[in-house]
Amino acid sequence: MGQVEQVRRFNRTVAERVGVLHDRYLGGARPYGQARLLWEIGDEGTHDVRSVRARLDLDSGYVSRLLRALERDGLVVVEPHPDDRRVRTVRLTDAGRAERVLLDDRSDALAASLLDPLDARQRDRLTSAMAEVERLLTASVVSLEVLDPDHPDAVYCLRAYATELQELFEGGFDPASSLLPDPAELRPPRGLFLVARLHGEPVGCAGLKLPTGAPAEIKRLWVSPGARGLGLARRLLSELEERAARDGSDVVRLDTNKALEAATCLYRSSGYTEVPAFNDEPYAHHWFEKRLTAGPTQHHGAA
Amino acid sequence: MGQVEQVRRFNRTVAERVGVLHDRYLGGARPYGQARLLWEIGDEGTHDVRSVRARLDLDSGYVSRLLRALERDGLVVVEPHPDDRRVRTVRLTDAGRAERVLLDDRSDALAASLLDPLDARQRDRLTSAMAEVERLLTASVVSLEVLDPDHPDAVYCLRAYATELQELFEGGFDPASSLLPDPAELRPPRGLFLVARLHGEPVGCAGLKLPTGAPAEIKRLWVSPGARGLGLARRLLSELEERAARDGSDVVRLDTNKALEAATCLYRSSGYTEVPAFNDEPYAHHWFEKRLTAGPTQHHGAA
DNA sequence: CATACTCTCTGACCTTAGTCAGGTAATTGC
DNA sequence: GCAATTACCTGACTAAGGTCAGAGAGTATG
Numbered sequence A, B: 001m002g003q004v005e006q007v008r009r010f011n012r013t014v015a016e017r018v019g020v021l022h023d024r025y026l027g028g029a030r031p032y033g034q035a036r037l038l039w040e041i042g043d044e045g046t047h048d049v050r051s052v053r054a055r056l057d058l059d060s061g062y063v064s065r066l067l068r069a070l071e072r073d074g075l076v077v078v079e080p081h082p083d084d085r086r087v088r089t090v091r092l093t094d095a096g097r098a099e100r101v102l103l104d105d106r107s108d109a110l111a112a113s114l115l116d117p118l119d120a121r122q123r124d125r126l127t128s129a130m131a132e133v134e135r136l137l138t139a140s141v142v143s144l145e146v147l148d149p150d151h152p153d154a155v156y157c158l159r160a161y162a163t164e165l166q167e168l169f170e171g172g173f174d175p176a177s178s179l180l181p182d183p184a185e186l187r188p189p190r191g192l193f194l195v196a197r198l199h200g201e202p203v204g205c206a207g208l209k210l211p212t213g214a215p216a217e218i219k220r221l222w223v224s225p226g227a228r229g230l231g232l233a234r235r236l237l238s239e240l241e242e243r244a245a246r247d248g249s250d251v252v253r254l255d256t257n258k259a260l261e262a263a264t265c266l267y268r269s270s271g272y273t274e275v276p277a278f279n280d281e282p283y284a285h286h287w288f289e290k291r292l293t294a295g296p297t298q299h300h301g302a303a
Numbered sequence C: 001c002a003t004a005c006t007c008t009c010t011g012a013c014c015t016t017a018g019t020c021a022g023g024t025a026a027t028t029g030c
Numbered sequence D: 001g002c003a004a005t006t007a008c009c010t011g012a013c014t015a016a017g018g019t020c021a022g023a024g025a026g027t028a029t030g
Helices: A003-027 A032-041 A049-056 A060-072 A094-115 A120-141 A152-168 A232-246 A261-269 B003-026 B032-041 B049-056 B060-072 B094-115 B120-141 B152-168 B232-246 B261-269
Strands: A076-080 A088-092 A143-147 A191-198 A201-209 A216-223 A251-256 A273-275 A286-291 B076-080 B088-092 B143-147 B191-198 B201-209 B216-223 B251-256 B273-275 B286-291
Touching (some): A003 B003, A003 B120, A032 A060, A032 A088, A032 A094, A049 A060, A094 A120, A120 B120, A143 A232, A152 A201, A152 A216, A216 A232, B032 B060, B032 B088, B032 B094, B094 B120, B152 B216, B216 B232, B261 B286
Parallel strands (some): A216 A251
Antiparallel strands (some): A273 A286, B191 B201
């Protein structure tokens, strides 16, 4: 069976099975829109209606109507914000919290109903396969985007990168004394900066220097701890290689610190070979390079 | 993470990801209800509206309306049944077939969009994990039911069982000369007959004889070729063991033919040990028995 | 032949999930 | 202080999905 065919079968089976049960278990209690809102408000503290709306990406009028319905049923309290009385805040009442627990229980019941007919071994296999699917679907929802290194998300990544190295390297890490004093080197036409986003949040980055008359160079490859294991670093790496090749480079190189074992391992398994130091980066212990194939750039189209 | 928690995460992630894309890719073309109907009608031959409706489990008025919409767009032709002019039949026009191909393509595009951001290795892992999830969710939707051996579904299974053995055994198989001339032996109180159903279709069966003063005996264990690999035989077996134990038996036994290797393997791995022949079943080469634990019956409740 | 039953269709109705265009009150910027 | 902006609300509207109660045509049965 082809991969596309397998994915289609999966979509059909899972959509039907989970969908039907979803309706049966969760649908009874409360319309989906209200349930979603109730869930998003959460059981602690008050929230701006504005931000809840942004998170769910719903129309303001629609949310207003949903809130009226929840308010009518005594599940939430909507009050003006003390500082800015245009803004409204919303919090759950006790009844609201109870309702949310109920949704929770139904969600558990749904999960249990999937597991129940299986024996212990099958259940183990089901849950680990589910974890795998979930992980890979999450990975496939990550988008890569070229951003200016001054963009807030880029700055966020670079800062996180520095903070992490600070803790990881013996003797700490000071970006200013590293060989990339000027982020402008990662701005076209001298280079570029790639940011990976998951659900809008930046979760990784990688920079590419494209010096004239010298091989392209990869800098600042970072993946947020929460997004590791998704193959994101490898994806950033190969995206940069592709762009370097498109720019005319036939070699790409990089340096790394011995503390970054996972990175070193990634470079080796991605076809990089260790070479003598090609710069005097104070934080580097290993230098790598990779010859880019001149052939047509590999593209991951559908099979 | 607990298993229930993992299943919930899966439901959330997959429902969102697949759901959103589903809407984006498939939603554009045609309302979901119409698309479903179009799909169910299929691209060949004519179908009773009645049976299509039964398969989708929809209201008669609703289907009628959907058909009017499809008819208006020139996708289907609805005609009275030649034999019974109350019944209407429906078939796709060329335009209908084209529309169906379009839905197909969109479904492919959806699948491709999930695979596209992944590299080859990740794609392999995703599709095999999806196959596993699909398989196990299918398994979990199979229901077991005690039926009278004369019930049409039971008869269907017994006939399929006989046909299969006929082809498999050297020298064929004649149920009349096998040691179960009378299906009444599988009817309470002398025994029982279990049928497994998937989406209403019978896909497996197993009979239990409960002779007074002798160990319980399992007969006619069969799983349809299309439903193999779901752990169904094991489930039927352990369900019968449980019922035998509940009936007071502390030993259950069975015989089998050497051609049924998978079955023999199942029995061994389920705790059966080979014993000398305890009957003179002409088709048997191996005889097994299993001592049932006196303890509380294992139940697969949610973790 | 009358009656009951079957299958389909229609009209009336409902809920959910949204969208869109103002309108109002509060706040910010000048 | 006044205009623009922001956050929210309301009313009007749409489309989809679906339910229910007959009506009508056709068929089976006594």
